[in-house]
Amino acid sequence: MKKLGRFDAMLPVHPERHFRSSETVRDVVIGMADGLTVPFALAAGISGAVGHYDNGADLIVTAGLAEIAAGAIAMGLGGYLAARSEREHYLSERRREEDEIIEKPAHERREIVELMAEYGVTEIECTPLISALERNPAGWRDFMMRFELGLEEPDPQRARASALTIGVSYIAGGIIPLLPYMASRDVGMALRASVGLTLAALFAFGWVKGRFTGNQGLASALQTTVIGGLAAGAAFFIARAIS
Amino acid sequence: MKKLGRFDAMLPVHPERHFRSSETVRDVVIGMADGLTVPFALAAGISGAVGHYDNGADLIVTAGLAEIAAGAIAMGLGGYLAARSEREHYLSERRREEDEIIEKPAHERREIVELMAEYGVTEIECTPLISALERNPAGWRDFMMRFELGLEEPDPQRARASALTIGVSYIAGGIIPLLPYMASRDVGMALRASVGLTLAALFAFGWVKGRFTGNQGLASALQTTVIGGLAAGAAFFIARAIS
Numbered sequence: 001m002k003k004l005g006r007f008d009a010m011l012p013v014h015p016e017r018h019f020r021s022s023e024t025v026r027d028v029v030i031g032m033a034d035g036l037t038v039p040f041a042l043a044a045g046i047s048g049a050v051g052h053y054d055n056g057a058d059l060i061v062t063a064g065l066a067e068i069a070a071g072a073i074a075m076g077l078g079g080y081l082a083a084r085s086e087r088e089h090y091l092s093e094r095r096r097e098e099d100e101i102i103e104k105p106a107h108e109r110r111e112i113v114e115l116m117a118e119y120g121v122t123e124i125e126c127t128p129l130i131s132a133l134e135r136n137p138a139g140w141r142d143f144m145m146r147f148e149l150g151l152e153e154p155d156p157q158r159a160r161a162s163a164l165t166i167g168v169s170y171i172a173g174g175i176i177p178l179l180p181y182m183a184s185r186d187v188g189m190a191l192r193a194s195v196g197l198t199l200a201a202l203f204a205f206g207w208v209k210g211r212f213t214g215n216q217g218l219a220s221a222l223q224t225t226v227i228g229g230l231a232a233g234a235a236f237f238i239a240r241a242i243s
Numbered sequence: 244m245k246k247l248g249r250f251d252a253m254l255p256v257h258p259e260r261h262f263r264s265s266e267t268v269r270d271v272v273i274g275m276a277d278g279l280t281v282p283f284a285l286a287a288g289i290s291g292a293v294g295h296y297d298n299g300a301d302l303i304v305t306a307g308l309a310e311i312a313a314g315a316i317a318m319g320l321g322g323y324l325a326a327r328s329e330r331e332h333y334l335s336e337r338r339r340e341e342d343e344i345i346e347k348p349a350h351e352r353r354e355i356v357e358l359m360a361e362y363g364v365t366e367i368e369c370t371p372l373i374s375a376l377e378r379n380p381a382g383w384r385d386f387m388m389r390f391e392l393g394l395e396e397p398d399p400q401r402a403r404a405s406a407l408t409i410g411v412s413y414i415a416g417g418i419i420p421l422l423p424y425m426a427s428r429d430v431g432m433a434l435r436a437s438v439g440l441t442l443a444a445l446f447a448f449g450w451v452k453g454r455f456t457g458n459q460g461l462a463s464a465l466q467t468t469v470i471g472g473l474a475a476g477a478a479f480f481i482a483r484a485i486s
Contacts, residue, residue, distance in 0.1 A: 037317045038310070042285070045309025050302070059293070062485055063306050066288025066478035067281070073474040074280045081466050116372070119386045120379035125371035129364055136363035143362045147390060223324050231316040235309035242305055 024165055029209040031075065031166035035173025036205065037228045038071055039064050040198040043177050045235030047191040049242075056187040061178055068174035076167025083159030090151055097144045101137055108140070111148055176201050195232070202228040267408055272452040274318065274409035278416025279448065280471045281314055282307050283441040286420050288478030290434040292485075299430040304421055311417035319410025326402030333394055340387045344380055351383070354391055419444050438475070445471040 043060050050056040101108055109130050113123045133140040145151050180193035202225045210220025286303050293299040344351055352373050356366050376383040388394050423436035445468045453463025 034317065034321075037321075038281075038313050041313030041317070042306065042310050045313065046306050049305045049309075059289075059302070062292045062482050063285065063289050065485060066292075066482040067285050067310060069481045070281050070284030070288065070474040070478040073477055074277065074284070074470060077470050077473065078277075078280070081470065085463070116375075119376060119382035121372055121375040121382075125375045128368035128370075129359070129372055132359075132364040132368045133362060139362035139364075146393070150389070150393065150395060152393060220328070227317060227320050227324065230320065231313040234316055235313040238312045239305050239309040242308060 024161070025208070025212050027162050027165040028169045029205055029212065031169025032173035033202065033205045033209060033224050034075065035068065035071065035170035036176060036198055036202050037224075037231050039067050039174035040177035040194065040202075040228060041231040041235040042067050043181060043194055044191060044232040045239035047187050047194075048236040048240035050187065053187075057181045057185045057190055060181045060187070060190075064174070064178040064181070068171055068178075071174065072167040072170040075170050076163045079166055080159055080163035083154060083163070084156070087154045087156055087159070090145075090153055093149060093151060094141065094145055097141050097149075098137075101140055101144070105134070108144065111144070115148060173201070173205070198232075199225055199229060267404070268451070268455050270405050270408040271412045272448055272455065274412025275416035276445065276448045276452060276467050277318065278311065278314065278413035279419060279441055279445050280467075280474050282310050282417035283420035283437065283445075283471060284474040284478040285310050286424060286437055287434060287475040288482040290430050290437075291479040291483035293430065296430075300424045300428045300433055303424045303430070303433075307417070307421040307424070311414055311421075314417065315410040315413040318413050319406045322409055323402055323406035326397060326406070327399070330397045330399055330402070333388075333396055336392060336394060337384065337388055340384050340392075341380075344383055344387070348377075351387065354387070358391060416444070416448070441475075442468055442472060 043064050046060045046063055047056070050059050053059065112130055112133070113126050116126050116129075117123075133143055145153075177194045177198040180190040180197065181187070184190045184193070203221045206221035206224025207217040209224065210217040286307050289303050289306055290299070293302050296302065355373055355376070356369050359369050359372075360366075376386055388396075420437045420441040423433040423440065424430070427433045427436070446464045449464035449467025450460040452467065453460040
């Protein structure tokens with residue numbers, strides 16, 4: 001996942017907006033790819049067990065919709081709460097860093113020297129940098145947060161939007177493998193249609209996902225398709241073996 | 244999630260091992276908390292739809308095991324492949340940084356000055372730092388990777404171990420809500436036992452998760468329990484409404 005560089009934050013509005021929209025696309029694709037995988041595998045799995053029932057297709061649609069509701073809530077709400085905890089963690093580390101700058105400035109200066117030594121910078125070469133940070137405690141704190149701890153301030157708005165986008169996309173992705181079971185009461189036929197439709201969708205979404213996360217489209221498309229196929233195959237054979 | 248600071252990497256073996264074991268606990272808890280949530284919600288959901296069937300409990304166990312197989316593969320393999328892509332992304336960015344240092348050193352120097360200006364460090368105060376990095380191109384490259392792009396080299400061993408731990412923990416967590424349906428053929432009774440057992444397990448795992456990710460145990464326990472409860476409640480009412 002590409003993180004926002006310091007430079008991006010300093011750029012004017014247009015590139016920032018570009019960044020935002022590609023983050024949203026990423027969330028849509030993540031939610032949808034997961035939504036395509038698990039409900040698809042579940043429907044295929046139950047097909048292996050209830051194929052001979054009169055109302056097999058209805059049961060699959062019911063179980064599929066229950067899974068979609070559960071998965072969307074777990075993924076969306078879980079992701080939102082995880083982001084909130086991450087922000088709390090960031091703020092508590094920042095308070096600790098502020099206390100250390102006030103109470104143990106010599107120790108913090110030492111940390112900068114040791115940090116820079118890893119890049120071949122000597123203690124004497126660090127002196128002007130340290131003097132500059134001492135002039136500006138907020139800058140010093142932010143410097144330690146980013147360079148010592150590797151933490152960036154999480155955006156709470158972004159977490160909320162991201163959780164909602166992922167949850168809704170999970171629902172949209174999860175509906176696709178269920179469509180054939182809604183259209184046909186013949187479970188065997190619906191299963192074949194669901195496999196074809198969903199693998200095609202996984203391939204397409206994997207490709208989009210690959211393009212947006214900076215990797216190659218084809219490799220990502222194959223990965224997404226293979227994960228979905230393996231998950232569905234495993235679910236199908238397990239369910240058939242035990243039923 | 245607490246990232247590994249530069250200092251940790253320089254510490255001797257003991258703290259590093261401590262970090263490793265707490266990462267494993269975190270993976271166990273993440274996999275298990277998710278495994279507890281979605282199969283639990285699915286079982287509760289299907290209970291709302293098949294309560295009056297003779298073999299309702301069998302159907303729930305079949306669907307639950309199919310979901311567990313699918314979820315463990317999607318989560319474990321998906322996580323592993325995502326980690327691999329992240330590593331590829333890291334290496335490609337590093338090659339780009341190496342090229343830029345050779346081809347556009349003036350531009351890279353400018354980037355350091357602009358980066359440091361955010362912390363109140365002047366151009367003149369950056370000069371010794373820049374000279375030190377120019378002496379040592381590998382250090383310069385690593386400095387830009389970490390300080391400009393905020394990227395740390397992902398550990399491929401860690402990604403594999405983490406994916407396996409999360410997948411296995413998902414299975415272990417997912418079995419818990421199914422146990423009552425395996426033990427009793429009375430779906431209503433099994434549902435009540437599954438709700439009690441799983442909410443208790445979610446609470447316990449949420450607590451452990453909170454302790455290990457540096458947040459408060461109780462808040463995390465309540466969060467995990469509420470997510471699982473909401474997901475299961477939603478799945479139950481949706482399944483009952485449509486069946």
